[in-house]
Amino acid sequence: MSWSGTTAQQIAKAVRRGDADAAIVVDHHLRHIEEHREAADALTSVRKIESLAEAAAVDEIDDRSALPAAGVPVAVCEQLPVTGHAPRLGSNATFLPIAESDHRAVQRIRGAGAVVVGFGRSSELGLWPATDDDGNVPGNPWRPDRGIGGPSGGAALAVATGAAPIGIGIDGPGSAGGVRTAAAACGVVAYSPEHVPADLNSDPEHWLNGHVGVLATTVDDAALAYAALTHRSPRSTGDPGRLRIAAANTTPLPARVDDEATKSLLQAVRCMTDLGHDTFRARPKFGPRLTAASSGAWSCAAYLRSLKCGPDGLQRRTRRLVALGEKTYLKGLFGPILGDGNRIRRHLEDWFDFGDYDLLVTPGMPGPPPAAQGWSTQTLRSNVTHLAGAAAFTAPFGLAGLPALVVPVGMRGDGVPATVQLVGPPGSTGRLFDVAAQLIAKLRPRRYAPGLTWD
Structure with a gap:
């Protein structure tokens, strides 16, 4: 039996009970990375010696019952500092010192018993919705001529290819839809936690540096990772009750929505209706700016x-x-002149309240993932014209700081995953996970691309 391809929940349960050694689990994932080019392409660096040593340390803990992610391999986006490594930030221009401490999210997930096996490739400075650099153009595991999204495309690809059951990466403003854009391209689950936007006078530097989101192949694994990041006990998904769910296929930012994206959205809406929810066609209000x-x-x-x-x-x-x-x-244009996340959030909160909507569902992407090509060598105009639309549904909610989750719902006719995005008002995290779990249970999308194999 290979532990690669096993869910994080199954791994953690086995390691906590002593039915499996964390070191063996991690070794299986490291071997999988070595043997599968798709998995290796996802990572800029593999922590082979360090991860095996850290896994052995987990095995030495007598009582592992308090470790919700015991022995679970994790891929960390290279934007996030990890002790002993210099953050690359997806750029050859980065000259940062070796980190003396973990990013808080890394610290927390390691504190839950998880083991960092490698660093996921990122677009430069976490800005772009495609991940490539220096001639490295990772292909989508479902269709190689398509890309893996971004900015945390490497972490998403690591999860999608079985290199790790959980990935963590950046989301929030200025991150092209963050982990959700990459998840939509690779056909995995991603959750962007709620955060309160800053304005020009509060703390824009901290806010614009981004926030951490999670990636997984199952909703329960994403919930486990989120619980570890927030120091909460993992929550099991359940029945959310009858909800009022709005559906929209009009992009908030300029982009063309193709027929396949609309078809996937309608499939999810029909599924929600069959599950007993009330669904409505609506158009969210973001305000004029x-x-x-x-x-x-x-x-x-x-x-x-x-x-x-x-x-x-x-x-x-x-x-x-x-x-x-x-x-x-x-020049102080951001905020008072151009608008900011706070204003966008207030418009959306009012829209949720006025319509009495519990959730909003949109396509994950307006079309297929961008082509697998060297976007990093092209001009800003070319990137905006041909690439930015990939984040048309995901980026606005990272700007507004509302909780949002991308979930696969099947396959598009062109051979790449079909996904939808669930967005909720403040405080709706549990509801998002519950509905996402319902969708996956009903539609049963594949966890991995057909070509992936395990020994």
Whole structure:
């Protein structure tokens, strides 16, 4: 039996009970990475010696009952600091010192007993909805001529190929829809936790650096990872009761929604209706300045994140975006002129309240994942014209800070996963997980691409 391809919940239960050794579990995943090019492409670095040592330390703990993620391998986006490693930030321009402490999210998931096996490839500074650099263009496991999304595309691909059952990456403003865009491309589950947006006068630097989201192949594994990140006991999914669910296939940001995306959305809506929920066609209200606020946050995030890099080495698309962001930020245009996440959030909260909606469902992506090609070598104009639309459904809710979850619902006619995004008002995390679990139980999408094998 190989532990690679097993769910995080199954692994943690076996390690806690002493039915499996964490070191063996991690070794199986490391071997899987070595033997499968798709899994290796996902990671810029593999922590072979360190992860085996950390797994052995988990095995030495006499009472592992308090470790909800005992022995679970995790892929961490290279944007997040891990002790003993210098964060690369997806860029050759990064010259950061070796981290002396873990990012808080990494610290918490390791504290829950998980083991970091490697670093997921990221788009530069976590800005772009496709993941490639220096000629490395990872292919989608479902259809190789398509990409893996971004910015945390490597962590999503690691999960989608069995390199780790859980991944953590960045989400929030200026992150092109974060883990949810990558999950929509790779056909896995991703959750972006709720956060309160900042404005120009509160703490824009912290807010625009992004927040952490989780990736998994099952809803229960995503809930386990989220519980570990928030120091909560894992919550089992259950019956959410009868809900009022709005459905929208009109993109909040400029993009064309293809027929397959609409078809997948309608399939999910019909499933929700069969499950006893009331569904309505609706159009969420973001206010008049969503596009300006989104582009302003994106460019300002690029400028602030670039301050961690050297003057040379940034991709030309990033240099151009940084130049725009520097003017926007230093002239005080973000917030009072362009709008900010707080205003977008208030409009959405009012919309949820006025319609008495419990959840909103949208497509995960407006079309198939972007082509697997060297987007990092192209101009900013080309990236905006041909690539940015991939995050048209996911990015606005990262800007507003509302809880959002992407879940696979089957396959598109063109051979890539079909996904939908569930978004809720503040405080609706449990409801999102419950409905996502219902959808997967009813529609039974594949966890892995057909070509993947385990010994």
